[in-house]
Amino acid sequence: MPQKPTDLAAIEWEDLRYFLHLAREKSLSGAARKLGTTQPTMSRRLELFESKLGAILFDRFPSGLRLSDTGRQILDYAERMEDAALAAQRIAVGSSAGLTGTVRVTSPEWLGARILSPLLAKFCAAHPTVTVELVTDAEALSLTRREIDVALRFGRFQQDGLMQRKIASIPFELYAAAAYLKAKGPPDFSDGGADAALITMNAALAESVAETKWLRRYLPQAHVGFCSNSRDGQAAAAAAGAGLVCLPTRLASAYPALRSIKTPAPVPSRELWLGFHRDTGKVRRVRAVVDFIAGEFRQFA
Template identity: 35%
Template sequence: MNWDDARLFLALGRETTLRGAARVLGVDQATVGRRIAAMEKALGTKLFLRASDGYVLTAAGEVAFGAASRMETAALELQSKLEGQDDALSGVVKVTSTDSIAIDVLIPAMATLRERHPTIRVDLEVTTQVLNLSRRQADLAIRNQKPENPDLFVRRLASWPVGLFASEDYLARRGEPVPGTEFAGHDVVGFRPHIEKGGWFTLVDEPSRQGTVAAALNAGLLIRHAVAAGLGLAEMPLVHGIRDGLVRVWPERVRKARYDVWLVMHPDLRNTARVRAVADFFARALKDEG
């Protein structure tokens, strides 16, 4: 099995459908199916069982998947080490981040970066998922969650206080909540994963048990827009609430846990000129934001 076949085999093993594997690899479904069939013929064994809902690895396929994964690890390690010696300020840098940070900070910074380094292209992906830097799904990640992987290079870029905000329209209709009443008589907007875990959540460390959840959203930018539309009260970093022209409620109170922003990259890429340039540029932009 050569490396090109291994990449295709791994993609189908992970995605379980021809369409998913084709999307990841940037080829058509027929190519994936044809090459898998040729691979099985060359190896003299079935690697996948065709089920109604996709492709399932056989016992032989499980063994092959482990071997192909080791090939991938070695290939990516070699690529990272070689790119770590790259002094050229040109090429593609893949970045992943959250929606609010991308729109407020990274895209404006990209315009200035483009003027200074016109041969560097930034491919920016906004997602709530933590992409795998070890598998080179991204070169840089700028997120509000610190990764647990000790092998990654991690640097805190910002630490923003978090406050409670509402729109002028909402406060005109409903008034301010009374501290200690757990938002009785008020609508609140929350982060959906937090709501799904416990049913209620806190806003600037005040329980929301007596409040009514007006919206449960899975992204910070959606929460900001929901508050601006007058749906209810929500907490967010002060820089976001002020930027959006929202009214800060209980200005004397902030959440105990701050909103930290982390830069994450594979350590082998720290010496790659284009990656380092983009990382430094975004780090300065985030520092200016706070």
């Protein structure tokens, strides 16, 4: 049972930072990974903070943590304090005029590996005093919390305070391996592809991608033989003969075994958006990276 609070002035920003990560990750282990610390340390920090406040902030369950009523109330104030602290930090960073330092960029995995990395290599060669860190991760990193400086996403950004622009329309086509087509032939769209095998996104992502809806419309009788949240994983499976797959044309070109398939209607393209916070966008090195990426992607427009 938490003790009666004795010194509220002793509460520090670090207390709230640990609390915010626990609230977002809903587990000691998840928050520990985010903060680069250990689960026992997170547990001790939580117990100390609850002792300082004299209140239970989380209900503990085998599946993880859930905010208590008091915790939910404190979360609102903690997030406001975080916003204020980050705004001050962005203003301070934005006052730096030099084209030096690190710029963190995030993008979908295949885009980062196949397209963005070679482009950013050109930027690094032209600006040797700037370090570009590319993070390709399925998890969306936050621009507002300064986890990242520049983000590329398929779809608009929803957070407040961001600047964003559509920088490309990425074409997709339907593909299969030559060996698959030799064995089964191209899909029969007239009967819904009853004998066809499909390669798609995992179920958790399938509903959010346009090409899955396209496949269901034109090949409703086909069965899903393989699914993955990795575009490269899908392409590799298709190249090995696992079935039909909708892929970005630039990714498919990296797999010689794949063949484009004529379809009754075009596979939907995907809009690529570039986003950054309006404050960090004032930093010369960040703006330089933003303008460079946007310029390089004009070829896809």
